[in-house]
Amino acid sequence: MTISPRRAALAALAAAASVALASCTVSTAGVAMAATTSGNAPLDLDRYYTQLLDWGPCAPFAGTDAERTAFAAPGLDCARLTVPLDYFEPDGRVATIAVLRHRTTATAQRVGSLVVNPGGPGGSGIALAAQFGAAQQDGPFDVVGFDPRGVGASTPAIDCVTDREIDEQRAETDVDTSPAGVARIEEENRRAAAQCVERSGGADVIAHSGTRDVARDMDVLRAALGERKLTYLGYSYGTRIGSTYAELFPGNVRAMVLDGAIDPTQSTADSAVAQMQGFQKAFEAYAADCATTDGCPLGSDPAGATAAFQALARPLIEHPAAVRDSDRTLSYSDAVTAVVAALYNPASWPTLTTGLTELKAGDGTTLMTLADAYFERSATGAYGNSQEALMVVNCADGGTPDDPAATAETARRVNEVAPFQDSGIKVPAIHSTCSYLPVEPVTPHLPKADGLPRTLVISTTGDPSTPYQAGVALAEALDARLLTFEGTQHTIALQGNTCVDTIVGNYLIDLSLPPADPRCGPGTS
Structure with a gap:
């Protein structure tokens, strides 16, 4: 989660x-x-x-x-x-x-x-x-x-990646799904798991x-x-x-x-699918609300909001958006993260509208701010370990099947129920980082x-x-x-x-x- x-x-x-x-529990302090x-x-x-x-x-x-x-x-x-x-x-x-x-x-x-x-x-x-x-x-x-x-x-503390490595991963636009590309991704996942063990203090941690x-x-x-x-x-x-x-x-x-x-x-895969289905529904609720305002960046027809967002976001795969007063750029994955972050609460919907409006003009600043807040990145570029802990604990609790085909099938199901975040690139069958971590997942x-x-x-x-x-x-x-x-x-x-x-x-x-x-x-x- x-x-x-x-x-x-x-x-x-x-x-x-x-x-x-009159019916309070008696305090047992001390x-x-x-x-x-x-x-x-x-x-x-x-x-x-x-x-x-x-x-x-x-x-x-x-x-x-x-x-x-x-x-x-x-x-x-x-x-x-x-x-x-x-x-x-x-x-x-x-x-x-x-x-x-x-x-x-x-x-x-x-x-x-x-x-x-x-x-x-x-x-x-x-x-x-x-x-x-x-x-x-x-x-x-x-x-x-x-x-x-x-x-x-x-x-x-769970420690898997450095601040610089997180920034590099977030900016990654490589989508090579060739056999050589898949082999490279699996090697990166294996290496990431090994680094997690070493930097966190050992396999027992x-x-x-x-x-x-x-x-x-x-x-x-x-x-x-x-x-x-x-x-x-x-x-x-x-x-x-x-x-x-x-x-x-x-x-x-x-x-x-x-x-x-x-x-x-629920298995980890089923939970991921159900969760992303929930975000799709929240995205549709946001789109319906946005459509009632003048100049909604997703248009006046909520039925076309998913396609409108894809048209805005998918070009970022090849051409990330500039961020004001920064040498960083907004990637496709960060744009999706920004949307997901804003969907947690309707109070964030106006900020999302501002960010999407900026993106139409080639400016990724507000969406990057939303993504940075989600990842808990400070103004100096420092991260806490919340995302690293999220990955490791989820692996320990439920993991993912040590089956590349199952990983690809989960990605397909997610794209089916949450098309707003679908990049249009087929996810290859790979071993996830969980496959290489020393954990014994609990059966749901x-x-x-x-x-x-x-x-x-x-x-x-x-x-x-x-x-x-x-x-x-x-x-x-x-x-x-x-x-x-x-x-x-x-x-x-x-x-x-x-x-x-x-x-x-x-x-x-x-x-x-x-x-x-x-x-x-x-x-x-």
């Missing part, structure tokens, strides 16, 4: 706290919590479960100028959680997990710690917690975020980068925070972390909100979580990244209450919609769930 950090407002929880205190180990993990993990977090300033955890500013806010402190790199070899190598906490000032109303994750794989949980903490003020929770193993400020290990880390974090039960809010890929945790530690869950679900039964399956309390799954009817039916399937698998939001955007919880936020707030604070089949829409904000 792609990354979409939440800039939400937890102030809704602060308001709800005043009417929900209570040492012994491990409840399940999920076929060994029992000799006491030194991890009983560790005390050494809280201190967050400045050393910042990787960008924006994070340095955000992490200097009052009420924030940070620590490193130590976990075994391999839970079945607890005396072997360790990893450290970056943790950020925003302490609530409402000590008399405190419910406990709310652990949050923004998605990805590769999204920074500490950055999300800093954003949430600034919004929640005197809410009922300490808001806690962690960078999953290998991500962001956690160590060892890559092998233990998957979500099952992340979920186990989250249970160690729960104990280190002094919480007997976990309260969790996960978006997008964060729903996979949550559902995996529920499967491994169902008895350790107090409350869990999963928004923008990934279908646990329905999570079995006997003893899990009733949880809340939110799914948006027009979600471009995580299709609505994926949320339906996850809610059914977990016997969770499904909240439907009727709209076109990726995730909705605690983003200002009164209907959704009231339901989420009541559940997180006093564990009160709405009646069956609740529905909210944009007009309820």
Whole structure:
């Protein structure tokens, strides 16, 4: 899944706290919590479960100028959680997990710690917690975020390519599909996997980068925070972390909100196809909206929008567009990335219209800005490791078949359901980078979580990244209450919609769930 950090407002929880205190969970802050180990993990993990977090300033955890500013806010402190790199070899190598906490000032109303994750794989949980903490003020929770193993400020970090190499890959226009070209691509993929292993610190780092290990880390974090039960809010890929945790530690869950679900039964290929089908629908919704305005760069007929975009973008394969005040140029792949980035939320549609209008005049500046934001490229050309982590974790979780023909078939299916991004070049049968990484993908399956309390799954009817039916399937698998939001955007919880936020707030604070089949829409904000 792609990354979409939440800039939400937890102030809704602060308001709800005043009417929900009668049934609040008693705080367990400061209570040492012994491990409840399940999920076929060994029992000799006491030194991890009983560790005390050494809280201190967050400045050393910042990787960008924006994070340095955000992490200097009052009420924030940070620590490193130590976990075994391999839970079945607890005396072997360790990893450290970056943790950020925003302490609530409402000590008399405190419910406990709310652990949050923004998605990805590769999204920074500490950055999300800093954003949430600034919004929640005197809410009922300490808001806690962690960078999953290998991500962001956690160590060892997944590191596959240099900043310069990423820029070169993004600018690549070579589309040689001859036998020699295919051989070159496969050799590049093999070399990329080897570099990933070497630069990340070894094969064991890559092998233990998957979500099952992340979920186990989250249970160690729960104990280190002094919480007997976990309260969790996960978006997008964060729903996979949550559902995996529920499967491994169902008895350790107090409350869990999963928004923008990934279908646990889908293969990586099927998930990719479903996701891109969602983006096509979002593209069509954008095109219909654009067509109502004068000068829409895709024309006044939404039915012709896909062809209009292809006519704008496909020439970039041979002739990338200039970018103002830069020696960089906009490639075809960056143009598609810019569109995808803008489709996450209708609030970005005006910027997309500006970018496409510029592209008609041969100017790729705004679209490059959108693509850079998606890839988290700074003004100085520095990248975080979110995209590298996304690739590695997806390989570890579901991988791709070690079958070049299957890879080509997936690409064909994607182009069929999402023609707006189809370059017109047939994707050859190749071994992907996943084929060369030292991972053993988990077989997609329905999570079995006997003893899990009733949880809340939110799914948006027009979600471009995580299709609505994926949320339906996850809610059914977990016997969770499904909240439907009727709209076109990726995730909705605690983003200002009164209907959704009231339901989420009541559940997180006093564990009160709405009646069956609740529905909210944009007009309820």
